[in-house]
Structures are given as structure tokens and as C-alpha cells.
């Protein structure tokens with residue numbers, strides 16, 4: 439293994455849903471002051487999946503442009519991270535592998551640890567590439583965030599998939615050693631197999647997140663990581679954008695640094711553009727934050743970026759990446775803006791119907807309503823099998 443080999447994110451692409459629910463619509467329904475959504479939690483709208491969209495269709499839509507640009511020859515591993523799994527045994531990545539026509543000589547696996555899973559996938563991928571720099575790994579983070587109707591978590595729902603190609607000599611971000619790690623057995627947010635929506639203790643989840651920031655940063659420092667002042671920007675897991683602000687203030691204060699608003703905005707202000715309109719996309723959220731940062735910040739060439747990944751339950755990791763010279767030529771800004779702009783607004787009744795929609799569980803033949811205009815759809819269920827199709 440070559441320790442000085444640069445390994446990291448070579449390409450980054452995301453996809454989201456067919457529908458969007460503006461927070462003004464939700465606020466009009468439940469009588470909440472819109473300021474709480476727009477300023478209090480920092481969200482303006484949430485992505486809502488169509489009946490025929492799920493983590494597979496979004497994951498394939500996010501990854502297809504990467505395969506189109508780079509080909510599939512060097513991809514020998516696909517890791518799909520999710521907490522919205524569609525099967526207890528079969529990896530959702532196999533459906534994506536099939537939809538994208540990837541070679542049979544591929545290992546495909548699914549990873550889970552709440553929103554943290556994609557970072558575990560990224561770290562596994564960098565290890566594989568260090569072992570054999572000729573190989574590339576396709577990492578896909580795909581999730582649908584769903585809370586009970588009329589619950590405090592409801593305004594923080596969302597859905598998206600981020601796909602990353604991890605390779606040697608990456609074009610976007612070199613992933614650095616060391617990582618700061620933190621695990622605590624805590625019930626801040628979880629979803630038992632029999633529930634369609636997550637259970638959460640909102641206040642405890644925020645406290646657990648902040649405790650994890652401290653813990654992961656402490657370990658990062660003890661492992662010989664960079665000093666706080668060295669980073670040009672920080673990219674946090676964003677269940678809602680204001681959480682990143684809370685977390686960064688906490689980190690700065692703990693590190694004895696200035697935490698005034700201008701410093702915080704300088705450090706993280708460019709990471710929120712997509713999360714702000716997509717909502718929580720769990721595993722994908724931090725990587726939508728990274729896309730937003732790379733696309734919106736002034737030139738970041740050579741700059742170190744701090745990445746804080748958090749998954750309830752809980753596992754967290756703080757690591758650094760360095761932005762690669764020439765990265766701007768490889769960004770997918772127009773496609774990402776289009777993915778967000780193309781969503782069709784849904785009214786409250788339509789949103790509620792989609793929220794309550796459940797697919798048959800008796801193995802009967804069921805044709806799924808055609809709603810999405812995206813490239814892939816869940817077409818039918820039959821004999822307990824999910825049938826996906828390109829559109």
C-alpha cells in the first residue's frame with residue numbers, strides 16, 4: 439500500500455425526487471410561523487419521492503452520469519449506503535448495478551449506520567483503492583427521510599442520492615489521514631424494522647450530535663490531525679442546515695476559537711445551498727453539502743476542508759480532504775441545479791397521499807403508478823419482487 443498515493447473523490451453527482459413540498463405549504467397546513475422553518479431550522483422546501491421512486495431509482499439516477507463520463511471498466515466495487523433499505527437480504531446496489539449495466543465482475547454490498555453509512559463506504563473505498571490503485575469504487579448514498587405526519591421531525595424530511603467515484607489521483611478531493619472517530623450507544627433516533635417512519639427524541643438527538651462533534655474532534659486531534667485554524671471550510675452532516683451552524687459554533691468554542699456569525703458563515707455558509715431545498719437526505723446529506731461547497735465557494739484549490747459525518751445511534755467521524763487543482767472543470771453544477779429546479783411542487787393533500795402510500799406486502803401483482811419523469815422507476819411488484827425499469 440502506497441502511503442503517499444492520493445486517493446479520494448474523483449467525481450460527485452446527486453439526484454433527488456420528482457416532487458417538492460415548499461415549507462410555506464406545510465406551515466399553512468399546521469399553522470407554524472414560517473420563520474421557524476426558514477430561519478429557525480434553515481429549510482425552504484423538501485424533496486418528496488413519487489410513488490415509483492425510491493433509494494434504487496435515485497441511486498441509479500445519481501450514478502448514471504458518473505458511469506457515462508468515466509465508463510465502468512475500472513469499477514470493481516459498488517457500496518450503497520442507506521437507512522431506507524428495500525430488502526433485508528439483497529443489497530439495493532445490485533438493482534443499481536443492473537440498471538447501470540455494470541460488469542458482472544463487481545462486488546456489491548450495502549452498508550448501514552444511520553446517516554454515517556456513506557462515510558464508512560467512502561473510507562472502505564479509499565482502502566480498496568490504496569490496495570490496488572487501478573481499481574475504482576462507486577459509492578452511493580441514497581435515502582428517504584420520513585417522520586410521522588404532524589411530528590416535530592416532519593419539516594426536516596427530504597430525499598436524495600449522492601454518488602461518488604473513488605479513485606487514485608482524484609479530480610475533486612483528496613481524502614487525508616487521520617480520521618477522528620466516536621461511537622456512543624444512544625437512542626436519539628432509530629427506526630425499528632416494523633415502522634415506516636423514524637422515531638426520534640429531537641432535543642436528545644441535537645445533544646448527541648454535539649457530543650459526537652466534540653468526541654470525534656478530540657480523537658482527530660489525538661491522532662495528529664490538523665489544527666482547527668488550518669481549515670478553509672467545514673462540511674457537516676445536515677439534518678437541517680441550522681444544525682451545521684450549531685455544530686460549528688460548538689466546535690469553534692470548544693477549540694477556543696472565535697465563533698461569531700461572520701466566522702461561522704465564512705466556514706460553512708457555502709455548504710447549505712442544496713440541503714436548504716432538499717431537506718434531510720440522511721446518508722447523502724453531507725455529500726450534498728460538499729457539492730454545494732465546491733460549486734459555490736470561491737476558488738478552493740489546495741485548501742483543506744473539514745468533514746463531520748454523524749449517524750444517530752451513534753457513530754461520527756471527522757476527517758479532512760484537500761481540494762485538487764483544476765477541480766472546477768469536473769463539477770456538475772448545472773446538472774445539480776437542474777435536479778433541484780425540475781421538481782414539481784406538490785400540494786398538501788398530494789404530499790399526504792404520498793406520505794401514506796404503502797406498497798402491497800402480500801406478494802400480489804401490483805403495477806406502480808407512473809409518476810416520475812426521472813431516468814429510472816419502480817415499475818411493479820410481483821411475487822414479493824421489486825421490478826425496476828429505465829424510463
Ligand code: HMG
Pocket residue numbers: 471472473474475477478479521552553554590591592593594626627638639640641643644647675676677678681718720748749750
Ligand atoms: P421543534 O422542537 O419543533 O423546534 O423541532 P424548536 O422549537 O426547537 O425550534 C427550532 C428552531 O427554530 C429554534 O432555534 C427556535 O428558536 C427557532 P434554536 O433555538 O435551535 O436556535 N424558531 C424560530 N426562528 C425564527 N422564527 C420563528 C421561530 N420559531 C422557532 N418564528 C427538531 C426541532 C430539530 C427537534 C425537530 O425538527 C426534529 O425532531 N427533527 C428530527 C431530528 C433531527 O433532525 N435531529 C438533528 C440531530 S440528529 C441527526 O442529525 C441524525 C439524523 O439525520 C438521522 C440519522 O443519523 O440517520 C436525524
